[in-house]
Amino acid sequence: MDLIHLTTPLFPEVVRGLAIGDMVDLTGTIVTGRDQVHKYLASGGKPPVDLSGLGIYHCGPVVVGKEGHWRISAAGPTTSMREEPYQAEVIERFRPGAILGKGGMGEKTRAALMAHDCVYLHVTGGAAQFLAERIVRVEAVYLQEFGQPEAMWVLSVRNLPALVTMDCRGSSLHERVREESLAGLNAAYGAPFTGGHPR
Amino acid sequence: MEEDRVYQSMHELIRRTCTDLPQDILDAIENARAAERAGSIAQATLDTILKSSRLSRERTLPICQDTGALLALIQSRPGMDVVLIEEAIRKAVRALTAEGILRQNCVDPLTDRNTGDNTGQGAPQIHCELADGPTVVRVMLKGGGSENMSTQYSLPMARIQAGRDFEGVRRCLLDAVHQAQGQGCAPGILGVCIGGDRASGYLEAKRQLFRRLDDVNPSPVLALLEQTVVAQANSLGIGPMGLGGRTTLLGCKICVAGRHPACFFVTVSYSCWATRRYQVELDTTGGIGAWI
Structure with a gap:
């Protein structure tokens, strides 16, 4: 499959050209945001940087060093679904071009992606070293009061690999796999355990 | 057992657990990769996982950025060694957090503040079981x-x-x-x-x-x-x-x-696929006698 190169800021016409199953790599600026950042942004908080067209990465990195000399030592995605209560509002208010994370998101986010030309990019969970290699620089850090993993880290990335799993046309690969696996589950339920039970 | 040797052993045990995916799990992922359809998303995903795990082993850096919550199980004869081991685990956890091997993964629910060093009320979680035979320490780092x-x-x-x-x-x-x-x-x-x-x-x-x-x-x-x-x-x-x-x-x-x-x-x-656990037998001085 051909790799689609994306650069931030992500413009709506670029996002509209993406479909689930597309493999992409992203170059430019992303900011990390986990539970605390999303709660803050969705409850009236102002983002310390202009998020329009950028990627919001569900990630709590391991960071070493100190102010001005930060180094990311591990940086894979966290489970996106925890941000479902907040994500739609964050997309509507601040218009990021992409949400990056793992595991996919729900109905509210799907609607927001469609309404505001945003895309969900799935990043391989746990692949912290492979992904940390693609982070070329820590540009800044904000909201450090939330603790190191929960702070907003502004990162320059080069060729960060990801998969489009929710596009702005309303398709979700996660939903498709869930439905297909439910059919599989019902089929498996039809074949009872043959080992019996000691009586 | 000697305090310093016990500390070095626990530091090494936890560091390895965080950075070196056990061989049986790597082997299972390799087999899984071979079973997936060539060119599929599944195969590409497993490739990324394998590449990343090799990098973390080479560089002794975390396999996953969620370095988990630590569970330790100690098996020992009754005596002061257990106390030494427990204290060494806590000290090693604090040191490895400062070294950037462990992420700050302990939040105090009362204040919602991260304790910053992975220790807190009941954390890390250490269980002790009295048993005859050599002292065994098992460590698991399990992601949230x-x-x-x-x-x-x-x-x-x-x-x-x-x-x-x-x-x-x-x-x-x-x-x-x-x-x-x-x-x-x-x-x-x-x-x-x-x-x-x-x-x-x-x-x-x-x-x-x-x-x-x-x-x-x-x-x-x-x-x-x-x-x-x-x-x-x-x-x-x-x-x-x-x-x-x-x-x-x-x-x-x-x-x-x-x-x-x-x-x-x-x-x-x-x-998760990044199941991180190792177990060691300690010798009478507190050094690592064997990886088991």
């Missing part, structure tokens, strides 16, 4: 995403038509895998306890994750149940990271614990 996918069933359960027998247990385990989809970082490993109580079930289920993936359960019926669940879970098509594919589970390890006649719990500890 997979811990959130862990679950407990009380049978009978109408929703999934699970009765109080092994067929009911099978239905619970497949349901747990389906509910988790990719969110626990599939392909995962299930640690399972049939029986026990609400508390012991979770701990026993987690202990099962220390078993090597290629071992065979000494109970033939449990061995068959383990095999059945892995094969059927892999037929669901959830795949690596839940993006579709043939590998949803790398293993399923089941134990039993005596249950109250009124209770029939099936407890599932879901672990």
Whole structure:
């Protein structure tokens, strides 16, 4: 499959050209945001940087060093679904071009992606070293009061690999796999355990 | 045992657990990769996982940025060694956090503040078991995403038509895998306890994750149940990271614990592909005698 190169800021016409199953790599600026950042942004908080067209990465990195000399030592995605209560509002208010994370998101986010030309990019969970290699620089850090993993880290990335799993046309690969696996589950339920039970 | 040697051993044990994916798990992921369709998303995902794990081993850096919550199980004769080991674990955790090997993963629920050094009330979690023979220390670093996918069933359960027998247990385990989809970082490993109580079930289920993936359960019926669940879970098509594919589970390890006649719990500890656990035997000075 051909790799689609994306650069931030992500413009709506670029996002509209993406479909689930597309493999992409992203170059430019992303900011990390986990539970605390999303709660803050969705409850009236102002983002310390202009998020329009950028990627919001569900990630709590391991960071070493100190102010001005930060180094990311591990940086894979966290489970996106925890941000479902907040994500739609964050997309509507601040218009990021992409949400990056793992595991996919729900109905509210799907609607927001469609309404505001945003895309969900799935990043391989746990692949912290492979992904940390693609982070070329820590540009800044904000909201450090939330603790190191929960702070907003502004990162320059080069060729960060990801998969489009929710596009702005309303398709979700996660939903498709869930439905297909439910059919599989019902089929498996039809074949009872043959080992019996000691009586 | 000598305080300093015990500390060095615990530092090395935890550092390795965080940065060096156990060989049996790497082997299982390699096999899974070979079983996936060439050029599929599933295969590309497993490739990324394998590349990343090799990098972390080479560089001695965290396999996953979620370096987990630490569980330590100490097996020892009665005596002061246990106290030394417990203190050494806490000290090593603080040091490894400062070194950037462990992420700051302990939040005080009272203040919502991160303690900053991975220690706090009840953290890290250390259990001690008195036993004859050499001193053994087992360490597991389990990530929060997979811990959130862990679950407990009380049978009978109408929703999934699970009765109080092994067929009911099978239905619970497949349901747990389906509910988790990719969110626990599939392909995962299930640690399972049939029986026990609400508390012991979770701990026993987690202990099962220390078993090597290629071992065979000494109970033939449990061995068959383990095999059945892995094969059927892999037929669901959830795949690596839940993006579709043939590998949803790398293993399923089941134990039993005596249950109250009124209770029939099936407890599932879901672990991600990056299942990080090692165990060592300590020699009489506190040095690492053997990796077991």
